[in-house]
Amino acid sequence: AQVSNISKQMIPKVEAYHKRKLSDKFFCVYLDATYLPLRRETFEREAVYIAIGIKPNGHKEVIDYCIAPSENIEVWTDMLQNMKSRGLKQVELFLSDGVVGMKTALARTYPKAHFQRCLVHVMRNICAKVRVDDREKIMNEFKQIHQQTSKKEAAAVLHKFYARWNKAYSNVIKGLKEIEPDLLVFYNYPKQIRASIYSTNMIESFNNVIKR
Structure with a gap:
C-alpha cells in the first residue's frame, strides 16, 4: 500500500517533468540507452533511453528519458521530435553509439547539428570482432586516435591503423572507413x-549510478 501511495504521488510529477518546457539551446547532447531489470509482466529487462545535455554555460541537465522493451531508432526518433516540440531548437553536437539510423534521425530533427560517434563504443565493437590475442594491441593503438593534438594528426593515426590491421581484419576496417566522417568531429572544438x-x-557514468 505504501508503494502504491508513493507511486500515486510521483505520477503527476513524472508527467510534469516529461511535459516541461526545455531550454532552446544546448551545446552538446549525449544519447544512450541502458538496460535495467524492471518488474513487468512481459519483459525482465527494458531499455531506458536517456538524453543528457550540456548548456552553453556548462550546466548539465537530464533533458528527458523514456522506457521501452528494447533499443530501436523509432523510439529515439520520437524522443528527439518530442524534445524539439518542447522548445529545444538548437544543438551544436550530438554524441551517440552506433545504433542504426541515429544519424538519419538526427539529420531530420536537427539538420544543423553535428554528430560524433562514441569512440569507446567503436573500440568495444572492434574488440568483439578480433582475436583475443590482438585485443590489447588494437585497443592501445585505437586509443591514440583521440589523444592527438589536431584532426590532421588523428586522421593520420587512423589511416595508419587501417593499414596495420586491414589484412587480418578487412571487414572491421571496412566498417570503420564507412563511419570515418563521424569519428573525428570532436577535433573541431577547443582542446579543453x-x-x-x-x-x-x-552519460554511461550516470547510467551506472541509476543501476545501483
Missing part, C-alpha cells in the same frame, strides 16, 4: 573540451 566529447562516458 575534447576529452568530454569524444565518447558518451559521461
Whole structure:
C-alpha cells in the first residue's frame, strides 16, 4: 500500500517533468540507452533511453528519458521530435553509439547539428570482432586516435591503423572507413573540451549510478 501511495504521488510529477518546457539551446547532447531489470509482466529487462545535455554555460541537465522493451531508432526518433516540440531548437553536437539510423534521425530533427560517434563504443565493437590475442594491441593503438593534438594528426593515426590491421581484419576496417566522417568531429572544438566529447562516458557514468 505504501508503494502504491508513493507511486500515486510521483505520477503527476513524472508527467510534469516529461511535459516541461526545455531550454532552446544546448551545446552538446549525449544519447544512450541502458538496460535495467524492471518488474513487468512481459519483459525482465527494458531499455531506458536517456538524453543528457550540456548548456552553453556548462550546466548539465537530464533533458528527458523514456522506457521501452528494447533499443530501436523509432523510439529515439520520437524522443528527439518530442524534445524539439518542447522548445529545444538548437544543438551544436550530438554524441551517440552506433545504433542504426541515429544519424538519419538526427539529420531530420536537427539538420544543423553535428554528430560524433562514441569512440569507446567503436573500440568495444572492434574488440568483439578480433582475436583475443590482438585485443590489447588494437585497443592501445585505437586509443591514440583521440589523444592527438589536431584532426590532421588523428586522421593520420587512423589511416595508419587501417593499414596495420586491414589484412587480418578487412571487414572491421571496412566498417570503420564507412563511419570515418563521424569519428573525428570532436577535433573541431577547443582542446579543453575534447576529452568530454569524444565518447558518451559521461552519460554511461550516470547510467551506472541509476543501476545501483
